[in-house]
Amino acid sequence: MGNQKLKWTAEEEVALMAGVAKHGPGKWKNIIIDSEFAHKLANRSNVDLKDKWRNLGANYGQGSGDNAMTPKGKATADSAVRPKTQNSSLAVVSNDNVNEKLSQGPQNPKSVPKYNAMILEALSSLKDRNGSEFGAIMRFIEKKYEVQQSFRRLLSSKLRKLVLQGTLEKVQKRYKIRRAASGSKTPTPKQKGVNSRALQKSMLTISAETVEDAAKTAADKIAEAENKSFVAAEAVKESERVSRIAEDTDALLMHLKEGRTKEDNTNSNSSGVTVILVV
DNA sequence: GTAGGGTTAGAG
């Protein structure tokens, strides 16, 4: 009875953001101790900060005007996310262990999320406009997958972290695009029907056109990433976490690259773009 | 201490 919900004031939010910019996400205790923010966050606990930060993440798209989120067909209790597998995009099929019969049985409810895969997919598919990092990526993923609240906020918190740490950009920079065929722009003739060939041991099924498009987009991204910096990118120096996350993502990128290469062999090279991983 | 899942008050 005593505890009603205390709405966060704008001042508190600002203090929180400033705190995160200064100490980094996850350092809730430090933030709350810091005399610079302490008084403003006087009646908030470190857990409150964490929760609020999470909510801010889930809240990403409020300023964008359009879009809110997918109408939500209502997700069932046992699947937090439901891949819609469209036929023109990158389809991520994780199948590492005989595995992951998602939404098949009421059993493992938490084997589905592949944050990095989704983020990577979004990165590859989105045309990069300024500031598209967060909102656009979230939107992309929500459009493509049915996302439930719990999953969304989880994803957004991960994504937010990546963005804050500049990891997203780092990942992008690890790709180098090289055009094998010079001259004619080769605007990626969309040839459909090349895909739908499942790779034997790879965990990714991708269509050739998608890769080409992704590569093209990536080139732009890289160029822009050089000169672009995100709000609080300078705030974080946790190289441990950065490299850990980068590793994760790298693994995925690696798979993607291998899958493509393999496809390429079988299918002969129909594209003029080669993606090579720079380590 | 923190992350993440769960619960619930309040708004639409």
Place this chain on the structure above:
DNA sequence: CTCTAACCCTAC
């Protein structure tokens, strides 16, 4: 009713 945000619980 649905959805969001504040709050609670608990494993790590």
